[in-house]
Amino acid sequence: MDNPMLRLFFFCMLILCIWQCAEGLQCIECQYCNRPGGAPNTTCYTAKGYCMSIIVRDKEKDKNGLRISNKEVIRINRQCLHKKEFILEGRALMCHVSELMKDQQNVRCCKDQDFCNSVVPELRPLKSEEGGKQSSGSDISPMEMVVVIALPIMALVVITIVAVYAYCYCRRRPRPYAPPPDQNVDTNPLMGSQPSSLKELYDWSQSGSGSGLPLLVQRTIARQIRLCEIIGKGRYGEVWRGNWRGENVAVKIFPSREERSWYREAEIYQTVMLRHENILGFIAADNKDNGTWTQLWLITDYYENGSLFDYLNRQTISPTSMIRLAHTAAGGMAHLHMEILGAQGKPAIAHRDLKSKNILVKNNGTCCIADLGLAVGHNSKTDKVDIANSNRVGTKRYMAPECLDGSINMEHFESFKRADVYSFGLVLWEIARRCSVGGIFEEFQLPYYDVVPSDPSLEDMRKIVCGDKQRPAIPNRWQNIESLRVMARLMKECWYSNSAARLTALRIRKTLAGLADQEDLKI
Known part of the structure; x- marks a missing residue:
């Protein structure tokens, strides 16, 4: 080692080896390791990515993926998440789980140290389990023991690698990366x-x-x-x-x-x-x-009929079709507004942007509600409203009076449901205008088409709806036809300035179901 050139050579090798060893993050890889016949634990590497561990609450299934019992099974998966799988720079979609789903699946991403995905995230207890037994003990798992023992050994190897040129050469060879996530759906x-x-x-x-x-x-x-x-x-x-x-x-x-x-x-x-x-x-x-x-x-x-707006623009409809469209659209709104209790329950949701362009028409003439980007959920336990952090607002033409004048109570979830009902009343008006009876019908128009510009401002709508208390005009001919008379009464009861006096989504759906029975309509 007296030769200066030789000392310089080994010093450069040391720097190169330490850099190569530090450039990648080691993760435990045991994809689907708790499935019958799963692969044994291995190691994968990722540069500027994450180690990931996933836990899923599932039902017991056979080797073909078919459920064979109601017995719950906890499945754990560990793997590398490479930078190329990120949605945006520095943000991986697969590292985020909705709060509403954390009793069924959870994800933990980390990159603070090698093998950090040995720690498995926790599932939120099901409602039926709350108040029950808590997990006991703080014993160290065998995997954690392996990590604790392996880390000092790996550090020692990195320090003593200065004289091991052959080892550095081997490190240059391709590493055993995890299978890419975009594998074929047939073999997933x-x-x-x-x-x-x-x-x-x-x-x-x-x-x-x-x-x-x-x-x-x-x-x-x-x-x-x-x-x-x-x-x-x-x-x-x-x-x-x-x-x-x-x-x-x-x-x-x-x-x-x-x-x-x-x-x-x-x-x-x-x-x-x-x-x-x-x-x-x-x-x-x-x-x-x-x-x-x-x-x-x-x-x-995908539905080739497009939105209800497009559908009504293209053609007139019969009373039977009118009731089918209105009843199924009301069914979608009622399902959104309804809270389903239980381990597999659903929170109540308000749409906040109901209009004919956000309702689609299926091939069988029924409707489905789309565009939930502004929707808000309700946590009944804490009585909190989950409002998105977004600058988007609803469509001004369809906004309820309390939204236009700013008097809506944002802390009270029922306020959002009542605003949905007001907007739905305007949709009913659009549908009814296109109902042809004896060849008589109205041209398709948007609500308030005759009193505000094509792209109204908040001030325009506030003056008409809140100040003048105007509502869309009801043609006289509707009073002579039973189905249109019921539709007119429904929409008026959705338009009340006092939001507490408006109908509920469930009441609207039941009224339209009764009208469908009178028409012998199968929906």
């Missing part, structure tokens, strides 16, 4: 059997928590979609018709600056037990990065 172990249609996907997701597909499966599906044509464009993005395995889907594309709106809508759609025939079916949320900008995708069911 989370999927069990191989779904070939959207219906099978929905049936599979409802066998678990009822809160939508797992995030890894959502990303797999999203990356198999081919965009076909643009079908809509609004203030917050575009809507495309896409194709997945021969089936049409709708892809709502948000620009990266609208990340909050995209994230919020995806979070609401994945609320436990939200899926309903009169709520737009949610499929997946994912990001697409082409190297220049990031697109945020929200993938849902």
Whole structure:
């Protein structure tokens, strides 16, 4: 070692080896290790990424993924999360779980030290378990013991590596990375059997928590979609018709600056037990990065009839169709507003932007409610309203009087439900105008079309609705037709200036159901 050149060589090797050893984060990788026949524990590496551990409360299933009993099984998965899987720089979608879902699944991401994903996040107790036994003991698990023993040894190896040039050479060889998350949906172990249609996907997701597909499966599906044509464009993005395995889907594309709106809508759609025939079916949320900008995708069911606004613009409807549209739209609103109690319950949700453009028409002439980006949830235990942190506001033309004059009580959840009912009354008015009886009908118009500009300001609407207390005009001919007379009475009872006097969503749905029975209508 007396040769200065030799000492310099070994010093450079030391710096190189320490840099190589520090550039990557070591994680425990045991994907699906608690499944029968799962892979043994291994190690994976990630640079500028995270170690991730996932815990899921599930039902006991056979090797094909089919549920065989109601016995609960806790599944744990550990893996690396690489930087390329982030939604935006420094933010990984897969590291975030809605508060409403943490009794069914939870995720922990970390990068403070190697093997930090040995710690598994906790599941929030189910309602039926609250007040029961608490987890006992603070014993150190075998995995934690391994980590405690391994860390000093690894530090010693890094210090003494100065004379081990061969070891540094071996470190240059490719590392055993974890399988990429965008594996084919057919071979994804989370999927069990191989779904070939959207219906099978929905049936599979409802066998678990009822809160939508797992995030890894959502990303797999999203990356198999081919965009076909643009079908809509609004203030917050575009809507495309896409194709997945021969089936049409709708892809709502948000620009990266609208990340909050995209994230919020995806979070609401994945609320436990939200899926309903009169709520737009949610499929997946994912990001697409082409190297220049990031697109945020929200993938849902596709209906070729488009929105109720488009549908009523194109054609008139019969009294039977009018009742079917109104009754099913009311059913979607009632399901949103309703709280479902129990371990697999659903919080009450208010839409906050109900209008004909946010209601879609299915092929069978029924409606489903879409665009939940402004929706708010209600925690009945704490009586708190979960309001999104967003600058978005509802559509001014459809705002209730208390929203226009600022008198709405933001701390009281019932206030938001009553504002929804006011907006729904305006939608009923739009539907009824297009009802053709004896060849007589009205042209399609938006509410207050005759007293405010096409793009009214808050001041315009406040003057008409709050100051002058005007409401859309009811044609005289409606009083001579039973179905239209009932619709007129309903919408008037939705428009009261006193929000407490308005009908509830459930009352509206029941009244329209009775009207459907009179018409011998099967919905």
